[in-house]
Amino acid sequence: MKIHDITLMMEEGMTVWPGETAFVLQRDKKIEDGANANVSHLEMSVHTGTHVDAPFHFLSTGDTVENLLLELLIGKVVVVELDGQIGEVTREVVESIGLADGVKRVLFKTRNSDYWATGIQDFQEGFVGIDADASKLLVEKGIQLVGIDYLSVAPFKRSRPTHEILLAAKMVIIEGLDLSGVKPGEYTLYCLPLKLKHTDGAPARVILIEE
Numbered sequence: 599m600k601i602h603d604i605t606l607m608m609e610e611g612m613t614v615w616p617g618e619t620a621f622v623l624q625r626d627k628k629i630e631d632g633a634n635a636n637v638s639h640l641e642m643s644v645h646t647g648t649h650v651d652a653p654f655h656f657l658s659t660g661d662t663v664e665n666l667l668l669e670l671l672i673g674k675v676v677v678v679e680l681d682g683q684i685g686e687v688t689r690e691v692v693e694s695i696g697l698a699d700g701v702k703r704v705l706f707k708t709r710n711s712d713y714w715a716t717g718i719q720d721f722q723e724g725f726v727g728i729d730a731d732a733s734k735l736l737v738e739k740g741i742q743l744v745g746i747d748y749l750s751v752a753p754f755k756r757s758r759p760t761h762e763i764l765l766a767a768k769m770v771i772i773e774g775l776d777l778s779g780v781k782p783g784e785y786t787l788y789c790l791p792l793k794l795k796h797t798d799g800a801p802a803r804v805i806l807i808e809e
């Protein structure tokens with residue numbers, strides 16, 4: 599059994615969505631300064647790094663993150679790798695990957711993972727996202743969880759249609775995956791978001807088990 603950690607490191611200077619709170623991790627109490635223990639605090643958007651989106655992110659009456667089903671967050675998943683030339687996940691792209699019947703969870707490895715592999719921290723507007731029509735096809739195919747290797751599942755400046763379609767279908771969205779070290783194929787996914795109450799998303803530790 600091999601464990602692949604596909605979670606981004608959370609550290610100061612990490613890539614965040616334009617206009618969102620920068621990630622801050624600060625040690626407030628320091629043993630070296632005479633404190634009894636080291637104690638740190640965090641400041642961040644709930645959409646920082648590797649994270650899930652809850653329906654409430656784009657749907658004002660949608661479920662919040664603590665209601666996402668663990669039964670969906672854990673289980674068999676297929677990692678598909680797209681050619682580096684592909685700039686957007688369209689209906690044709692989804693059709694071309696030929697997802698087998700019965701697949702419920704799919705992670706898209708795109709050229710986005712190269713950003714993580716090469717340590718590019720500046721936000722990249724040209725990242726690969728899933729367009730609205732492809733999102734509809736994923737819903738039609740019965741996909742219940744979709745993941746991608748940049749900070750949004752949707753192409754830049756076109757967030758709403760893709761998110762609305764996926765979240766209205768109660769699909770779990772995982773964003774900010776680092777799939778650079780993972781080959782395409784079947785794995786067991788463990789995605790455990792923080793149990794934050796009544797919120798639109800949550801950072802998650804996400805691993806793949808290869809058997």
Ligand SMILES: [Zn+2]
Nearest residue numbers: 645651773799
């Ligand atoms: Zn998000």
